[in-house]
Amino acid sequence: MATGDKNLTGWADQDHVPGIKSELLELNMGPQHPATHGVLRLLLKTDGEIVYQVTPVIGYLHRCAEKIAEGVNYKQWVVYTDRFDYLAPVCCNHAYVTAVEKLLKPEVPERAEHLRIVTAELSRIASHLIALATFGLDMGAWTPLLYCFREREEILNLLERIAGGRMLYNYFVPGGVRYDVPDEQWIKDVLSFITMLETKKIKDYNDLLSYNKIFIERTADVGVIDAETAKAYACTGPVLRGSGVKFDCRRDDPYSVYHKFDFEIPVGMGEMGTVGDCWDRYMVRVREIEQSCRIIRQALDTLPEGPYQAIPLNKMVKVPAGAAYSRTESAKGEIGHYIISDGGQIAFRNKVRSPSFCNLQVVEKVGVGQMVSDLVALVGSLDIVLGEIDR
Amino acid sequence: MEILTAWLQGLPGFGGMSDQGLFITGAALMATLMFTVMALCAIVFTWMERKVAGFIQSRYGPMRTGRWHGWAQAVADMLKILGKEDIIPAEADKGLFVFAPLLVLLGSLLAWAAVPWAPGFSAANLDLGLFYIFAASSMVVMGILMAGWASNNKWALYGAARGAAQMVSYEIPLALATIPVIMHVGSLNTQDIVVAQQGGILNWFVLRDPFLFIAFWMYFIASIAETNRGPFDMPETESELVAGYHTEYTGMRFAFFFLAEYANLFLVSVIAVMVFLGGWWSPIPGLDFAPALTFVIKGVLMVFLNMWVRWTLPRVRVDQLMYLCWKVMIPVTLLCIVGSGVLMITSGALG
Numbered sequence: 001m002a003t004g005d006k007n008l009t010g011w012a013d014q015d016h017v018p019g020i021k022s023e024l025l026e027l028n029m030g031p032q033h034p035a036t037h038g039v040l041r042l043l044l045k046t047d048g049e050i051v052y053q054v055t056p057v058i059g060y061l062h063r064c065a066e067k068i069a070e071g072v073n074y075k076q077w078v079v080y081t082d083r084f085d086y087l088a089p090v091c092c093n094h095a096y097v098t099a100v101e102k103l104l105k106p107e108v109p110e111r112a113e114h115l116r117i118v119t120a121e122l123s124r125i126a127s128h129l130i131a132l133a134t135f136g137l138d139m140g141a142w143t144p145l146l147y148c149f150r151e152r153e154e155i156l157n158l159l160e161r162i163a164g165g166r167m168l169y170n171y172f173v174p175g176g177v178r179y180d181v182p183d184e185q186w187i188k189d190v191l192s193f194i195t196m197l198e199t200k201k202i203k204d205y206n207d208l209l210s211y212n213k214i215f216i217e218r219t220a221d222v223g224v225i226d227a228e229t230a231k232a233y234a235c236t237g238p239v240l241r242g243s244g245v246k247f248d249c250r251r252d253d254p255y256s257v258y259h260k261f262d263f264e265i266p267v268g269m270g271e272m273g274t275v276g277d278c279w280d281r282y283m284v285r286v287r288e289i290e291q292s293c294r295i296i297r298q299a300l301d302t303l304p305e306g307p308y309q310a311i312p313l314n315k316m317v318k319v320p321a322g323a324a325y326s327r328t329e330s331a332k333g334e335i336g337h338y339i340i341s342d343g344g345q346i347a348f349r350n351k352v353r354s355p356s357f358c359n360l361q362v363v364e365k366v367g368v369g370q371m372v373s374d375l376v377a378l379v380g381s382l383d384i385v386l387g388e389i390d391r
Numbered sequence: 392m393e394i395l396t397a398w399l400q401g402l403p404g405f406g407g408m409s410d411q412g413l414f415i416t417g418a419a420l421m422a423t424l425m426f427t428v429m430a431l432c433a434i435v436f437t438w439m440e441r442k443v444a445g446f447i448q449s450r451y452g453p454m455r456t457g458r459w460h461g462w463a464q465a466v467a468d469m470l471k472i473l474g475k476e477d478i479i480p481a482e483a484d485k486g487l488f489v490f491a492p493l494l495v496l497l498g499s500l501l502a503w504a505a506v507p508w509a510p511g512f513s514a515a516n517l518d519l520g521l522f523y524i525f526a527a528s529s530m531v532v533m534g535i536l537m538a539g540w541a542s543n544n545k546w547a548l549y550g551a552a553r554g555a556a557q558m559v560s561y562e563i564p565l566a567l568a569t570i571p572v573i574m575h576v577g578s579l580n581t582q583d584i585v586v587a588q589q590g591g592i593l594n595w596f597v598l599r600d601p602f603l604f605i606a607f608w609m610y611f612i613a614s615i616a617e618t619n620r621g622p623f624d625m626p627e628t629e630s631e632l633v634a635g636y637h638t639e640y641t642g643m644r645f646a647f648f649f650l651a652e653y654a655n656l657f658l659v660s661v662i663a664v665m666v667f668l669g670g671w672w673s674p675i676p677g678l679d680f681a682p683a684l685t686f687v688i689k690g691v692l693m694v695f696l697n698m699w700v701r702w703t704l705p706r707v708r709v710d711q712l713m714y715l716c717w718k719v720m721i722p723v724t725l726l727c728i729v730g731s732g733v734l735m736i737t738s739g740a741l742g
Contacts, residue, residue: 027545035631048552049709140621140628140706146448208703214622215705372549373708376631 024052027372031060035138035376038386042363042379044372051375054367056360061390069350074100074317075173077350082168084354085388088127088331090119090159092388093172098255099326099337100174103319106310112176113257115308117299118190119159119171121292125197126155127331128285128292131238131383135282136209138380139218144209151201154193161186174317176309187300194293202289210286219282220273223378225366227276233365234358237333238288239382242268242281249329256328261298263291278381285383318345332356332383352391356384421514425503433653436694437465443698472649475642480543483639487541491534492640492647498530499654506661507581509671509682520581521573524662525566528617531655532558535626535636538648542639550635553709554619554626560716561616561623567724568610571603571731572596572666585670595669602730607667609724611696614659616712618652621701625709660693661686668693 025048030041039060045053065080072080081096082089094116101108133148156166161182163169171178181187209215225235230243240247248265250258266287268280311317321343327336333355340349359382367375399413399420438453442460445452457463479488504527505520507513517523532555539551573579575596576587588595597607616623627635637648664670668689671682679685707715 025545033633136705140624141704142444142621143448143702146450150449209705212705214707217711218705218708371708371710373628373631 029375030057035379037134037379037384040360040379040384040386040389042375044375046372049371049373051367051370051372054363054375056363058357058360058386058389061386063391065391066350066352069347071346073345074319074347077347078172079168079170082170083387084335084352084391085127085330085332085356085385086167087130087385088123089168090116090123090163090171091127091328091330092335093169094120094256095326095328095330095335095337097172097174098328099324099339100317100319102324102326103322103339103341104174104317106175108176108310109307110257110304111180111306112308112310114299114303115162115177115181116172117256117258117261118296118303119162119169119177121296121299122155122159122190124331125289125292126152126159128238128289129155131285131331132205132209132282135278135377135380135383136215138376139215141209141212141215144205147201147204147208151197158186158190158193173309173311173313175311176307178309178313180308181303187303190296191300194296198290198293202286205286210283216272216279218373219278219377219381221277222273222374223278223366223370223381224274225276225362229362229365230276233362235333235362236355236358237329237331238281238284239333239359239362241266242284242381243276244268244270244280249327249334253327255326258295260302261295263295266291278377281381281383316345318343319347327353330355332385332388333359354388354391356382356386356388360384360389425514426500429500429503429654429657430650432657433650434465434469436653436656437468437649438462439691439694440698443695444702447699447702469646472642472646475645477642477644478639480639482543484541484543487537488639489644491538491541492644492651493534494537495531495534495651496647496654498528498534499651499658501527501530502658503654505581506658507585507665507670508686510586511582512683513581516582517580519579521569521579521584521662521666524581524658525562528655528658529558529562531651534651538640539626539636542636544639546633547636547638550626550628550632550638553628553632554636557616557623557625557709557712557716558619560713561613564609564716564720564724565613565617567721567728568606568613569662569666570724570728571606574728574732574735575599575603581665585665585672588669589672589676591672591676592669592674595667595672595674597667600731600734602727602734603667606724606727606731607663609720609727610663610667613716613720614663615697615700616716618655618659618697620652620656620697622704622706623712624701624706625712628706656694656697657690660697661690663693664689 024045027044027046028041029044030036031039036042041057041060043055043057044051063083065083068080069077078093078096081092084092129148129152133145136144159169160166162179163171164179225239225243227243227245230240230245235243236247244267246265246267249255251265266284268275268284270277270280271283272279319341321341323338323340325336325338327334334353335355336353338351339347342348363379363382367378370378399417438461441452441464453461453464455461456467479485502524504514505517505523535554535558536551539547539554572584576584578584592598596603598604619626637645640648664686671679671686673679673685
């Protein structure tokens with residue numbers, strides 16, 4: 001039992017009123033439920049409002065993406081990575097191409113790396129905006145949802161101009177990116193959008209939601225994941241950092257050219273309650289948006305001239321035999337790609353470690369002993385994406 | 392009612408009618424009028440809610456149906472709802488399931504009888520008017536409990552249990568907050584309460600003394616909870632309980648809940664206007680050309696305030712809701728009663 005001080009097991013099985021047998025209520029939260037962010041199913045055992053047992057049931061969105069990887073070539077599989085975390089697809093692209101490039105060892109042009117980082121960070125901001133929006137919605141606040149989607153729309157427009165797609169971009173290829181910056185105006189637009197976000201919009205979100213008294217009451221001291229639990233369950237990303245652990249692949253295991261840029265790693269500090277509560281996880285995301293803005297500005301200011309592809313688009317990729325594992329920081333946490341190549345055009349095996357999958361498991365421990373409303377807060381603050389959990 | 396019967400008597404063909412006949416005709420007319428007003432306000436307020444929500448969320452809301460700002464959207468919605476299939480779940484308690492929405496609607500309809508629209512003009516000029524309104528509107532709780540139980544759905548049961556707990560609790564501060572006013576007026580008659588506030592904005596009860604000012608806000612908060620709207624929409628909580636007590640309802644039965652919600656919203660708003668905000672009196676003395684219009688405009692402003700709160704704040708948790716009611720609002724309203732009474736005695740208002 002997570003809440004060590006309460007003995008939760010005994011209560012419900014006793015007969016509290018003589019002659020009337022009481023038992024726990026089994027409740028199916030999902031797969032079609034507004035608070036489960038997709039098709040997650042939580043099997044609850046509750047006594048009134050108190051949750052005694054939570055069992056996540058997953059697999060409703062399974063699309064055999066890993067098996068498909070054994071049938072399509074390396075460039076073709078990039079589109080499947082888009083569909084893992086469909087809220088931050090560029091970050092997923094990044095994870096995959098990093099793994100392929102570890103085997104392929106092309107000389108990725110600097111310009112391509114910068115463009116990768118700019119788009120990946122834009123994608124991360126978009127994903128975090130959705131996280132804030134839906135978390136607010138879980139807490140019953142409708143208006144932040146619309147505000148966050150308004151800003152996300154801007155990001156989608158910017159990414160559409162560079163990558164062609166609005167939601168699924170298929171922008172990265174092994175060895176570079178698919179398209180160059182469309183024009184100088186794009187860079188200016190990105191910079192002005194970021195300035196607007198930093199100076200005005202984040203303040204708006206904070207005024208409207210983050211420091212709202214009711215919101216704090218609902219999220220502070222709720223769903224506390226302490227650092228040990230977070231590590232034990234292999235939580236990554238904002239969930240781990242919300243628990244006060246300063247770990248970020250971009251800094252601790254740098255890939256691409258992140259080492260060139262100056263940015264901070266926000267961690268949960270327990271400002272409103274305990275370290276690792278829902279408010280901390282939420283706030284880590286707000287602060288990460290600011291840091292992403294910093295990274296984008298630096299990457300665009302130092303954007304080098306030159307080619308943006310090491311391998312021409314129409315050339316097939318043959319990856320030397322061997323195995324490689326890459327890990328990158330996606331919006332949700334650490335994505336790992338393990339690729340085994342037998343020297344051909346198609347991967348022999350491709351295994352993906354998705355952050356949402358690991359982050360979700362912690363519900364089983366932390367969700368116990370809470371109220372149903374707090375469980376909604378907990379699941380919302382984990383910011384899971386089912387496309388990534390089931391793949 | 393008296394005005395109406397007098398008016399009927401003057402009409403050709405009604406002159407020879409017996410008193411009883413006149414009363415029945417008048418009552419039927421009044422009931423039709425009240426129901427029409429209620430149905431209309433549900434339609435107008437759904438549209439208004441969308442426009443207000445749109446305004447707050449920096450979007451437009453409905454813009455197409457009926458050309459001008461989508462004014463016909465609510466009408467179209469009602470027509471759509473009428474055309475929906477009426478589903479009663481196989482395992483539901485059929486009798487209760489059918490009866491529950493009617494009871495909810497009835498509860499909010501009945502209360503309208505004592506609302507004072509204009510001088511001398513209310514459907515029933517009861518001496519216990521305010522008491523009657525609270526009594527009638529508390530029938531809604533029963534309907535919600537019934538709906539949740541009869542649906543045979545766990546989420547609906549959760550919603551109903553929360554709703555019952557919430558509404559029963561919040562009726563207490565709601566009624567207590569009006570007691571200082573009743574002490575000032577010395578009557579529960581709704582007409583008397585409004586008449587006592589004649590003479591401009593400073594004579595409205597909300598500004599009479601500081602305790603009444605607090606009591607007004609207590610009433611306002613309790614009224615949000617009483618109508619089950621955000622941030623106190625515990626019985627529905629769409630992000631937790633799917634749709635709460637009306638999860639299993641479709642078509643017209645669902646529309647009844649919907650109608651009742653908006654009728655209730657307007658009801659608590661006009662009670663606030665009647666008790667605290669001077670009823671049909673205009674803020675500047677001597678400008679009372681259209682009392683009923685003034686009354687309705689004030690009511691709509693209160694509804695707007697309600698919507699503003701709903702679309703701005705997150706939802707509180709169910710235990711925090713109860714805490715707020717029993718440990719904050721009830722003591723404060725009791726304090727208002729005592730404080731207002733002491734002020735009355737010291738200022739010699741009691742003679």
